[in-house]
Structures are given as structure tokens and as C-alpha cells.
Amino acid sequence: xxxxxxxxxxxxxxxxxxxxxxxxxxxxxxxxxxxxxxxxxxxxxxxxxxxxxxxxxxxxxxxxxxxxxxxxxxxxxxxxxxxxxxxxxxxxxxxxxxxxxxxxxxxxxxxxxxxxxxxxxxxxxxxxxxxxxxxxxxxxxxxxxxxxxxxxxxxxxxxxxxxxxxxxxxxxxxxxxxxxxxxxxxxxxxxxxxxxxxxxxxxxxxxxxxxxxxxxxxxxxxxxxxxxxxxxxxxxxxxxxxxxxxxxxxxxxxxxxxxxxxxxxxxxxxxxxxxxxxxxxxxxxxxxxxxxxxxxxxxxxxxxxxxxxxxxxxxxxxxxxxxxxxxxxxxxxxxxxxxxxxxxxxxxxxxxxxxxxxxxxxxxxxxxxxxxxxxxxxxxxxxxxxxxxxxxxxxxxxxxxxxxxxxxxxxxxxxxxxxxxxxxxxxxxxxxxxxxxxxxxxxxxxxxxx
Amino acid sequence: xxxxxxxxxxxxxxxxxxxxxxxxxxxxxxxxxxxxxxxxxxxxxxxxxxxxxxxxxxxxxxxxxxxxxxxxxxxxxxxxxxxxxxxxxxxxxxxxxxxxxxxxxxxxxxxxxxxxxxxxxxxxxxxxxxxxxxxxxxxxxxxxxxxxxxxxxxxxxxxxxxxxxxxxxxxxxxxxxxxxxxxxxxxxxxxxxxxxxxxxxxxxxxxxxxxxxxxxxxxxxxxxxxxxxxxxxxxxxxxxxxxxxxxxxxxxxxxxxxxxxxxxxxxxxxxxxxxxxxxxxxxxxxxxxxxxxxxxxxxxxxxxxxxxxxxxxxxxxxxxxxxxxxxxxxxxxxxxxxxxxxxxxxxxxxxxxxxxxxxxxxxxxxxxxxxxxxxxxxxxxxxxxxxxxxxxxxxxxxxxxxxxxxxxxxxxxxxxxxxxxxxxxxxxxxxxxxxxxxxxxxxxxxxxxx
Numbered sequence: 001x002x003x004x005x006x007x008x009x010x011x012x013x014x015x016x017x018x019x020x021x022x023x024x025x026x027x028x029x030x031x032x033x034x035x036x037x038x039x040x041x042x043x044x045x046x047x048x049x050x051x052x053x054x055x056x057x058x059x060x061x062x063x064x065x066x067x068x069x070x071x072x073x074x075x076x077x078x079x080x081x082x083x084x085x086x087x088x089x090x091x092x093x094x095x096x097x098x099x100x101x102x103x104x105x106x107x108x109x110x111x112x113x114x115x116x117x118x119x120x121x122x123x124x125x126x127x128x129x130x131x132x133x134x135x136x137x138x139x140x141x142x143x144x145x146x147x148x149x150x151x152x153x154x155x156x157x158x159x160x161x162x163x164x165x166x167x168x169x170x171x172x173x174x175x176x177x178x179x180x181x182x183x184x185x186x187x188x189x190x191x192x193x194x195x196x197x198x199x200x201x202x203x204x205x206x207x208x209x210x211x212x213x214x215x216x217x218x219x220x221x222x223x224x225x226x227x228x229x230x231x232x233x234x235x236x237x238x239x240x241x242x243x244x245x246x247x248x249x250x251x252x253x254x255x256x257x258x259x260x261x262x263x264x265x266x267x268x269x270x271x272x273x274x275x276x277x278x279x280x281x282x283x284x285x286x287x288x289x290x291x292x293x294x295x296x297x298x299x300x301x302x303x304x305x306x307x308x309x310x311x312x313x314x315x316x317x318x319x320x321x322x323x324x325x326x327x328x329x330x331x332x333x334x335x336x337x338x339x340x341x342x343x344x345x346x347x348x349x350x351x352x353x354x355x356x357x358x359x360x361x362x363x364x365x366x367x368x369x370x371x372x373x374x375x376x377x378x379x380x381x382x383x384x385x386x387x388x389x390x391x392x393x394x395x396x397x398x399x400x401x402x403x404x405x406x407x408x409x410x411x412x413x414x415x416x417x418x419x420x421x422x423x424x425x426x427x428x429x430x431x432x433x434x435x436x437x438x439x440x441x442x443x444x445x446x447x448x449x450x
Numbered sequence: 451x452x453x454x455x456x457x458x459x460x461x462x463x464x465x466x467x468x469x470x471x472x473x474x475x476x477x478x479x480x481x482x483x484x485x486x487x488x489x490x491x492x493x494x495x496x497x498x499x500x501x502x503x504x505x506x507x508x509x510x511x512x513x514x515x516x517x518x519x520x521x522x523x524x525x526x527x528x529x530x531x532x533x534x535x536x537x538x539x540x541x542x543x544x545x546x547x548x549x550x551x552x553x554x555x556x557x558x559x560x561x562x563x564x565x566x567x568x569x570x571x572x573x574x575x576x577x578x579x580x581x582x583x584x585x586x587x588x589x590x591x592x593x594x595x596x597x598x599x600x601x602x603x604x605x606x607x608x609x610x611x612x613x614x615x616x617x618x619x620x621x622x623x624x625x626x627x628x629x630x631x632x633x634x635x636x637x638x639x640x641x642x643x644x645x646x647x648x649x650x651x652x653x654x655x656x657x658x659x660x661x662x663x664x665x666x667x668x669x670x671x672x673x674x675x676x677x678x679x680x681x682x683x684x685x686x687x688x689x690x691x692x693x694x695x696x697x698x699x700x701x702x703x704x705x706x707x708x709x710x711x712x713x714x715x716x717x718x719x720x721x722x723x724x725x726x727x728x729x730x731x732x733x734x735x736x737x738x739x740x741x742x743x744x745x746x747x748x749x750x751x752x753x754x755x756x757x758x759x760x761x762x763x764x765x766x767x768x769x770x771x772x773x774x775x776x777x778x779x780x781x782x783x784x785x786x787x788x789x790x791x792x793x794x795x796x797x798x799x800x801x802x803x804x805x806x807x808x809x810x811x812x813x814x815x816x817x818x819x820x821x822x823x824x825x826x827x828x829x830x831x832x833x834x835x836x837x838x839x840x841x842x843x844x845x846x847x848x849x850x851x852x853x854x855x856x857x858x859x860x861x862x863x864x865x866x867x868x869x870x871x872x873x874x875x876x877x878x879x880x881x882x883x884x885x886x887x888x889x890x891x892x893x894x895x896x897x898x899x900x
Contacts, residue, residue: 158603319754
């Protein structure tokens with residue numbers, strides 16, 4: 001191991017303390033603050049050095065914060081990130097700016113950075129990781145996906161012997177809570193969302209969660225790591241959960257399925273990536289079908305590994321603090337060799353310097369669940385069946401239900417055999433123009449395989 | 451990060467190749483050999499250096515092995531481990547000797563070691579990890595527990611911010627296959643074991659698996675890491691699965707339970723450890739109850755984390771190769787800073803230099819399932835009920851079934867409320883002497899909480 005002979009001597013608790021600058025003191029920031037303070041002796045033993053919080057950047061430094069040393073507070077995250085006595089910057093502000101700016105400034109100054117910021121890592125991960133490498137600093141982001149569940153580290157190190165075949169993940173707890181509630185209680189989307197907001201699982205403006213934006217950020221990070229490339233958020237095909245109705249959950253259950261917002265990434269034999277976030281019907285025996293409420297889970301398939309599943313609490317102060325502090329301790333113990341120093345692509349160590357290619361959505365082949373609102377009159381099934389046939393779509397099951405005598409409508413639930421997504425798109429466009437069709441209410445993809 | 455400033459320069463694929471000595475060419479050894487050969491270019495890119503197999507130690511070097519370079523074969527693992535051109539020793543022989551001896555010799559020579567050897571790590575982990583530290587070498591053993599599932603790395607690094615509260619694990623695929631088959635097919639233990647042997651899941655001599663010895667080795671490793679101490683195999687209370695009968699699976703199912711061989715480790719508020727392997731009745735909704743067949747799973751509870759579950763294929767060539775090669779790549783990229791360099795206890799970095807204390811088994815408090823074979827005559831329930839009462843055990847449910855008119859016997863299935871294990875022991879000793887009791891057939895602990 002001659003090339004490794006000059007590693008730094010292992011620290012001990014007697015070595016000089018290491019300084020942390022904490023950017024952000026929200027729910028997670030407070031969790032990290034408390035953990036570093038309450039467990040200082042334990043963490044010094046585990047990492048080899050005492051860890052001292054040298055400053056905390058908050059929006060309003062004058063607001064009293066019980067239990068927090070007021071002398072540490074400031075309202076200038078950039079200045080804190082640049083301070084001489086700050087060795088590690090822990091960025092927990094969220095959002096793009098000033099977070100990305102502070103991270104980049106810290107890395108340029110040779111400071112290591114630990115962040116929980118999925119948006120910054122999804123949008124600027126490749127550039128920031130390259131910057132870290134250039135300046136001999138570590139940039140760790142385990143907390144950016146899956147809260148307390150280790151998934152970044154497994155993909156970068158523990159599973160690195162594999163050719164990863166696919167990822168299937170539930171990585172947004174808010175939507176999983178809503179979908180679980182709709183399935184279990186038969187409530188409407190609006191009622192389930194309100195309950196999620198009441199419990200603090202959903203923001204007042206829930207768009208980032210329910211439109212799949214948050215999941216797409218996280219999936220961009222996971223797919224970049226799994227496939228040794230750079231997937232950007234805009235590369236992720238994305239559908240949210242707002243079109244689902246209580247009846248879809250009843251029909252899904254009757255058919256033996258549950259509905260989950262899945263984040264899926266795969267690579268076809270030609271190397272093109274398939275990266276998408278959308279609701280999916282999962283067989284009720286699928287391991288991801290059992291992931292209820294605010295839990296998260298990531299299933300990884302590799303050529304050697306087979307399938308492994310990582311499951312746990314994907315958000316919240318405790319779990320996210322667990323991931324952030326583990327990264328901090330790793331940096332303290334191992335410096336620039338902590339975590340993954342490998343940029344996602346382009347720079348030395350990446351394996352796919354060119355931009356990734358993506359499978360055109362129309363070429364995807366899947367089974368589909370369709371709910372169609374029709375006029376309740378003879379010949380409807382024949383008319384719709386004709387449009388399926390014209391578009392080369394084979395029907396697996398068809399159920400006409402819930403005639404509404406007043407409105408004169410009925411609902412038809414169709415599941416298809418495997419079909420091309422472009423054919424499904426064409427079916428929907430054509431069927432929408434039929435006089436008998438009142439509404440092509442919803443289309444949900446079936447099954448988790450990419 | 452001044453103390454870390456002297457880390458070795460990051461390798462590149464252009465750096466000098468690194469030499470691997472492979473000890474053992476069984477199912478896993480062959481998997482590792484093939485992976486290192488077939489993926490050489492990819493692994494060079496990912497780790498920064500080309501990895502060359504410099505020699506392979508086998509029992510019979512003259513036996514032809516299709517696809518293996520005969521010039522690499524030798525029958526002297528000690529000599530191979532000591533060779534100048536071998537930088538990393540990969541030990542896949544299994545068993546204590548000569549494996550432990552080869553590992554120690556390699557570490558003393560400053561070579562890093564990757565092993566899948568649960569027995570060596572469970573018995574000599576503390577000494578070998580201290581030896582590795584002393585000689586500035588890495589000793590990695592991710593493959594020793596859970597096959598391809600990352601669990602050693604999560605416990606040593608990703609979850610290190612936590613005070614780990616408990617582990618509940620299914621870490622022996624052979625017994626889980628047998629238990630799953632007995633539950634699903636209603637077969638006897640002997641028939642299920644024979645099927646496991648037919649499929650290659652069980653050895654001709656299945657004792658190590660079915661007596662819980664293999665699981666105890668693995669649990670000793672996990673508990674040592676989780677609780678920052680040194681748990682030896684003999685510290686693990688252990689019961690196998692050989693006493694279970696087909697009827698237990700029927701009764702368990704009727705009561706809403708499944709039977710699993712659980713490996714459990716916990717720490718009580720006073721710091722005493724509770725470390726045991728035994729069959730347990732799990733509520734059918736418990737996440738571990740759904741882990742079927744040869745799958746493994748480890749549930750970890752931490753103060754920050756809540757609960758996380760790691761699930762996947764716990765054995766076999768591919769999954770184990772995934773873990774072994776990941777460790778090799780980690781050593782190639784990070785040298786002595788790869789994996790966990792922290793000895794389990796006693797040496798610098800351990801947090802519990804004294805020997806761990808264990809909860810006396812009699813003090814455990816749990817619920818119990820008991821199956822008792824009695825003479826089928828009036829007054830039996832009253833007699834047995836009296837022995838329960840005398841021993842302060844409260845009955846939760848009682849079922850008398852399956853009277854055998856010919857033998858004049860009946861079976862009684864009892865579940866208790868929470869009771870002290872010493873009281874259960876005393877009940878069993880007393881009840882066994884009753885004239886009405888023909889056989890105290892089985893006692894299974896209920897629930898997974900320690």
C-alpha cells in the first residue's frame with residue numbers, strides 16, 4: 001500500500017478541536033446543533049477530535065432562541081462560511097441561494113462541506129463536486145436523499161462493484177402519507193393533503209411535494225450516482241399525484257394494487273437512461289407497496305447484488321440530523337477521503353464524460369391503468385374498444401362501474417397489457433374527441449419495472 | 451482540515467497496478483475472481499488503479515479450473531499472503547484456520563485485508579482490528595454479515611451519530627428458507643431441511659445454520675459495532691430451530707404471527723447488553739415478518755434515526771462478491787482510511803474498554819408461546835393453570851386442540867402476557883413433573899422488542 005503510506009496520522013480526542021459553521025437553524029439545523037452539543041464527548045471519541053460549533057447563521061440573529069448560545073448567532077452565512085476558524089461548513093438553509101453560493105465559497109477556501117440540500121446537489125452537484133476535488137475538500141450530502149436512510153454512501157461505495165440495473169424509490173414522505181391516507185381512509189386528495197398539512201408533513205404550498213419536484217431532485221442525485229453520469233432535474237420525467245381520486249384507490253385495491261409515487265431510474269441495454277417520477281400501481285406484494293405513511297425506501301438492483309432495499313424515515317429532524325452528523329464525523333475522521341470524492345461525470349473519475357442519453361418517453365413499454373368517464377349509453381364499450389385496437393393496445397381487464405343516473409355517466413376502468421407509451425398517448429388524444437367520452441380522468445402506469 | 455492535509459494523492463487509472471492475493475476459490479472466491487477479471491477496466495476507473503490478481507490459493511492447485519489462469523494457483527495461502535507483490539489479501543477460505551493466521555500475517559506485513567469470514571471476525575475481530583491499526587493497514591469485512599446488504603459500513607459510519615438502541619435481524623438465509631417453507635407448505639422441519647439441502651442452501655451437516663451458530667457469529671459482529679464494545683460468540687444466547695414442528699406454524703398463523711429465527715441485540719438503560727439468537731413469533735405486520743426465503747434483513751433503531759431496515763440477499767456468490775469487491779475498491783481508493791479503522795473496544799477509539807456486561811437471561815421480560823402435550827382428561831387445564839399462577843405468569847390466550855384419541859393426548863397452546871424468563875423457566879421445570887403433562891414441547895418468545 002505504498003501509495004497510501006502518507007495518510008494523515010489518526011486523530012485522537014486530544015487533537016486540536018475542529019470548527020463547524022452551521023448555516024441554518026430550522027428544524028434540522030436545530031437537531032444538528034443539539035446533537036453536536038449534547039453528544040460532544042461521544043463524537044470526539046468516535047471521530048478523534050472535538051467538534052466545536054463556531055457560529056450559526058440565521059435569518060434573524062436577534063430573535064431569542066432558547067437553548068442556543070446567542071453569541072454564536074449571525075445573519076451573514078457567507079461571512080460565517082469564510083471564517084478562518086470554521087473548518088467544516090454545514091449547510092442546512094435549503095433552496096438555491098444563498099446556499100449554493102455559500103457551499104461554493106467554502107469549497108474554494110478548501111473547507112469541507114456537509115449539506116442536506118437536494119436542490120443544490122441536483123442542480124449543481126457535478127460542478128460543486130468538481131470544485132471540492134479541485135480544492136482538496138470533501139463535499140458530503142447523505143442527508144439530501146432519504147433522511148436518515150443511508151443511500152448516498154451505499155451507492156458511492158458499498159455497491160460500487162455492481163453494474164446498477166435500476167432504482168425504484170419512494171423518496172417523498174409527504175406524498176406517501178397522502179397516498180397511504182387516501183388508500184386506507186378512502187378520503188379525497190384534498191382531505192388527505194389537509195391532514196398532511198395539519199400534521200406538519202406538508203407545506204402550506206405543497207407544490208414541491210405533490211407535483212413530484214422534490215422527488216425529482218432526489219432522483220437526479222441517485223441516478224447520477226447509480227449510473228456514473230450527471231442527471232439534472234430537468235432530465236427527470238415528472239408527474240404528480242393531484243389527479244388521483246378516491247375511486248382510483250378503490251379500483252386499484254380491487255385489482256390487487258396499491259398506488260405509490262415512484263421514482264424510477266434504469267438503463268436500457270443500449271445505455272440510454274430512463275428516469276422518471278410518477279404515480280404507479282404496484283402489486284400489493286411488491287416490497288415497496290408495504291412502505292406506508294411518511295416512510296421512504298429505495299430498492300437497488302445490481303448485477304452482482306440482486307436487489308437490496310433501504311427503508312426508514314425519510315425526513316424529520318432526528319433522521320436528517322443522523323445523516324448530517326454522520327457526514328460531519330466522517331469528515332473529521334477522514335478529511336478529504338470522507339464519503340465520495342468522485343465527481344458524477346466529466347471530471348477525472350467520472351465514467352461518462354459525455355451527456356447522458358435518455359429513453360424517449362414514447363418508447364417506454366408498460367402496462368397502464370386508465371379511468372374514463374363516459375356517457376352511460378349503449379355502444380360505448382365498442383367505440384372505446386375500437387380506439388384501443390386502432391392504437392395497437394391490448395386490453396387486459398375492463399370494468400364499467402358507478403353509473404350516475406342523474407348525470408347520465410358511467411366510469412370505465414381499463415388495464416392494458418404491455419403497450420408503448422406513444423400508443424397510449426395517441427389513444428388518449430383520440431378517445432378524448434369521442435362524443436361518448438366525457439373525461440379521460442386518469443392514466444397510471446402499472447408495475448415498478450423500468 | 452490541517453491534520454488531514456497530508457493524505458495520499460488521489461490515484462488515477464494510470465497509477466501502478468495494485469496486487470491482490472486471493473485465498474480460496476469456492477463459490478464466493480470464484481465470483482470475486484470473475485468480477486475482478488471481467489470488470490477490470492471499470493474497477494480501475496472507479497478506484498483509481500488497476501487491480502491485478504497476483505495469486506490464488508486453493509486446496510488442490512493441480513485440479514483443472516476452467517476459466518482460471520493455472521499459473522496463478524498455489525496451495526499455500528500463507529506464502530501467498532506474504533508475497534511482496536500482494537498489496538491486498540482477500541480471504542475467502544472460511545473457518546478459523548488457516549484463515550485467521552493468514553489474515554494476521556498479512557496485517558503484520560502492513561498489507562490490507564478484505565474478508566468474508568464471520569467466524570474469524572466474531573472470534574478475533576478486536577485483536578485483528580487492533581493489529582491492523584498497529585500496522586497501518588485496513589481490515590474490511592462487509593461480506594461477513596448479510597451478504598450483499600451493506601450493514602457493516604452503515605453501522606460504522608452512516609449511523610455513527612446515533613446511540614443505537616437495538617438491532618433485530620434475520621441473518622441466516624438457510625433457516626429463513628426452512629421456516630418460510632414450513633409456514634407456506636405446512637411441511638415438517640425434516641422435509642424443509644431436505645429441500646434446503648437439495649437447493650444448495652443448506653450444508654450436508656446443517657448444524658451451524660439450524661443451531662443458530664452462524665447467526666450468533668454475525669450478531670456478535672453487529673452488536674460489537676452497534677454498541678462500541680466486543681461481543682464474542684459465546685456471549686450470544688442461542689437457540690436453534692430444530693424443535694419447531696409443523697403445528698407451531700399453524701398455531702402461529704392462527705394467532706396472527708409468523709416464526710422467524712431472530713438475532714437481537716439491545717442495551718438496557720443501565721448499559722447491560724441483551725444479545726441473543728432464537729426463534730421468535732413476530733406479528734405478521736412486523737417488517738421482518740415479510741422477509742421470506744433466503745433473504746436477510748437488519749432493522750436498526752437509533753435515537754436520532756428512528757428505525758431503518760436493510761434488506762436483500764444475504765448469501766450466494768453474486769451478493770457476497772458485491773460486498774467483497776466493494777471493500778477491495780475502497781482499500782484501493784482510500785488505503786488505510788477505507789472502511790472502519792476503529793477497533794471494537796479496548797484500543798484507541800473504542801468507547802468501552804472494559805468487558806461488556808450482559809443482561810442475565812432470567813431477567814428478560816417477554817411474552818411467550820408454549821405448546822404442551824397433555825393427557826386428554828378432565829382437570830388438566832386447572833392443574834396447568836395452577837402452575838402458571840404459582841410462577842406469577844399471566845395467561846393471554848389458551849387453546850386446547852387436536853385431541854389424539856388413540857394416544858389419549860391433547861395439545862394446549864398458551865400465550866402469556868409479559869413474564870420474566872426465570873418464571874417461565876421455573877414453570878417449565880415444574881410443569882414437566884406434572885402427571886398430566888406428557889411433553890413441554892416448545893417455548894417460543896413473542897415479539898421482536900428486546
